[in-house]
Amino acid sequence: MIRSHVLICSGTGCTSSGSQAIAAALEKEIEAKGLKDEIEVVRTGCFGLCALGPIMIVYPEGTFYNRVTEADVPEIVEEHLLKGRIVTRLVHDEIKDEATGEKATTLGETRFYKKQMRLALRNCGLINPEKIDEYISRDGYKALGKVLTEMKPDEVIKLMLDSGLRGRGGAGFPTGMKWSFAAKSVSDKKYVVCNADEGDPGAFMDRSVLEGDPHAVIEAMAIAGYAIGADEGYIYVRAEYPIAVKRLQIAIAQAREYGLLGKNIFSTGFNFDIQLRLGAGAFVCGEETALLTSIEGKRGEPRPRPPFPAVKGLFGQPTIINNVETLANIPQIIINGADWFRSVGTEKSKGTKVFALGGKIVNTGLVEVPMGTTLREIIYEIGGGIPNGKKFKAAQTGGPSGGCIPAQHLDTPIDYDSLMAIGSMMGSGGLIVMDEDNCMVDIAKFFLEFTVDESCGKCTPCRIGTRRMLDILNRITSGNGEDGDIEKLEELANSIKASALCGLGQTAPNPVLSTLRYFRDEYEAHIYEKRCPAGVCKALARITIDPDKCKGCTACSRVCPVGAISGTVKQPHTIDQTKCIKCGACMEKCKFGAISKK
């Protein structure tokens, strides 16, 4: 008789930290102790608190173990599973009650989870994604059943419109509207496509849904197919997500076995099936028309729109293409209704958003919050703030298409429109936090290097324009910035935004524009003072003598090949930055550690 479930995170993050070895060791130890019929080991999707992985949760107590290792397994089995004594050294270390010093022992009690509302992620970390029965126990496929037996296609579309759901891939286009365009298009062949190419650096929201709850995506696609009149679907998933690919393959096979995909679903005469297509490493294939072109077997390049995919898409047929997170919300909206979904979020942005927290933040991981939550709440309350006592500088949302948000906007409620108003965008959900040690020019350069590399080359503004912008940034960060560079950057940026063929090019200048908007002084320091305020750009590093440590021994000035060091004996010396060639000879010579490079 199974009396306890031990859940172990089997998302990519924890798996990379050895969670599978832990699961295997646990099963072996449980068997050895004769507990096989009492304890079940469950491999689930991502819990979200990736910084503290591998994560293990023991039910029914709900004990939340962090940073578990294989060596901990015998103790956990002997002490906790057999004798009921929680292994306190592994329990999540957080004081729940300041007055009593009582610690938080379950997930729900932690600061990380308290302010979250996990809707798209509701099954992640709770079910075994490789068992369709567990998805069914959580009302899985009930929405599809309801739609097929109780609703007409246009009623489904009306429900989607009323809910206010907007695309979670970044653009925020109303999902119901996209579906209605496809439904109105006349054709006997239509397609539903899931964009699982998630290319933004630092983003892993979609990955976690695919790995932790693949059936939610499958069910939503079938619902979409019914709504618009499609019988075929494609999931385009990036090959760099092998665990997600495997979970999808298993899920599709299990759904087919149960007749939830295929012909005559629930005996209603509705047919729908899904195929997988793997992306081959091109960021541009996350752009909808390039993605469709790739499925068609051609090189992934975008096409001009109109016509939009809903009118003329895959193989020239009406197609809807939706993001993974958008789809993950749909079954619940069907079951709970539009009003339920509208009760969460802001006026124009309903529901929740999943964010992947990365960079200089204590609790790196995956969070889901209602729209309207402020950046301050996400970073400081849920994210645990900036590590090492450093000061917050900016947060980047929207990846290479987005912009940075400085401290003055920390209290902005996050939704599609408010982020655009301050020069950023929601994007797919990647949220990179930066502190005082990050150089904003270097950050802009990082994102631009990415987009230049990923540009497909089809249109001139992107192919050549972004390259030229990068050239200017390279000169600026290597100490060769010139007067007029900032103006050139702005001019190029605006013309590329206005003329590029697709979203990649149109948004590639955003990181530059937004860092210029809020951190223009850093650019100016690089150009006019040849100085990097954050001390990141190596070429601009300055060698300086600390007057408190300098003994005035003159050893450095005697070894300097260009005579840049001056000072009288026994008095602190100084380096003339205009003469210094940064060879470092003085640093090596100084016996008092008075010379450093920053």
Add this chain to the structure above:
Amino acid sequence: MKSLSELEVIRDRMQDEIAIRSGKGDIHIVVGMGTCGIEAGARDVLNAFVEGIEKEGLRNTVTVTQEACEGKCEMEPIVTVAEKSGRNTKYVKMTAEKALRVIAEHVKGGKPVADYMA
């Protein structure tokens, strides 16, 4: 799967199985499983409770867990029944047989079994 009712059958069966992960429950049965408890036969008591709860279909509202030695080793096996209302009942010198009566009269009937109490 031909119909929605087939889906419901699976859902109902599975909900019982994964109810344990909700971490909730109106009634928590905690069995002492320190070394003294195990020596005195706590494992059989634990199994009796788990099987009994399963048989009565109470998995959605009742959890069964263990705890360590309390220090009253001569009274083992000790079982505490903690209820959402705040009432905690401690049973001593439990056996698998006594467990069944506790389930019937206390867990289901709401009336603690005075004979078995401390």
